[in-house]
Amino acid sequence: MDHLKYLACLVVLAINLDLSIGGELTFELPDNERECFFEPIEKGVKCTIEFQVITGGNYDVDMELMAPNGQILYKDVKKQYDSFTWTTDQKGVYQFCFSNEFSTFSHKTVYFDFQVGDEDPILDTENANAHHTAMTMMETSVYHIHEELKKVDDYQTHHRLREAQGRVFAEDVNERVLYWSMGQSIVILVIGIGQVLVLRSFFTDKR
């Protein structure tokens, strides 16, 4: 019975620790707005924040990263893409804010990836039978493949974002070509007819 409780405890712990902290989100930042995100982090943890503007305006956004004591760790204006790594020197809530306040009418889509610490190694009940022995060749290989695949996933994400940027812009251009062409045609017709009417009025006797 005790064994079961112990196992249940470990399972719950494993599930809990399996929930990775940090996160990767894509959101829309309306013009003249500021969005902040917060994350409570322990001391001495290596963190990485990476962001990229996907659509909107000049593809730039202001970013500010603040430590719990108010110290500004990173602050930059009108950046399209950046990545910042730091090791936390205090425990507390770290906040990072994206600002589109300099823009009056273009809302931006911003992607950010906030990684806290290493990936959770808990995949199974490693707590129960911790690695007292060294990993076998197979296990080492599997681990390496896993790390490489994570890199592939990362590259794919970046590729997807770059591609989305180009694609959205191309679709925007496509739409704009249509509307502006239609508009121009209407303007030509209106001016053409208007010129004739005005000229006619010059030669018409006004009663």
Next chain:
Amino acid sequence: MNLHVAFLTFSVFITASSALYFHIGETEKKCFIEEIPDETMVVGNYKVEVFDRNVNDYVPTVYGLGMHVEIRDPEDKVVLSRVYAAEGRFTFTSHLAGEHIVCLYSNSTAWFSGGQQLRVHLDIQVGEHAVDYQQIQTKEKLTELQLRVRQLLDQVEQITKEQNYQRYREERFRQTSESTNQRVLWWSIAQTVILLITGFWQMKHLKSFFEAKKLV
């Protein structure tokens, strides 16, 4: 025994409070975009806290505040639209490749926008990150090595899906570019024709006008 229960309860709290969070108003809606291939599972964990003025801090909601989760697929059709409790988890599997929009807003019936501030902890995991390997191991009784290989298989499958989706996106991009090219060509021709016709019409009309006025 009591220690175990206490530890279990405590550990649940540790988990829920360590995710990324942001603030929204009570009537505000916050949306996130997930561009994913088809047949991909997305799991979202969230927790909502309300700002309590007495304590001057965010406390877990006690009354019936729920979160309305709405997910739309690339064709703007609602895939999931449910009200969950103040703390919960939503799952959906995409059937179409593309941009899915996950929206969260509280189901409070406040009329004015100056309602309470809510703190929302959110964690969205996509694809193989959303898989609970612990569960798979206990269900299928795999050894650690088997489980790790299973994870690798899932990762590779996700990469393949993403590559496939990438091919479809590139095709769309190419189609858009070709469409722009066509549009520029045809509209330029059309505008030139309109200009010529307008010019001819103007001259013809004015000629007949002046002839009628006996000025020519």
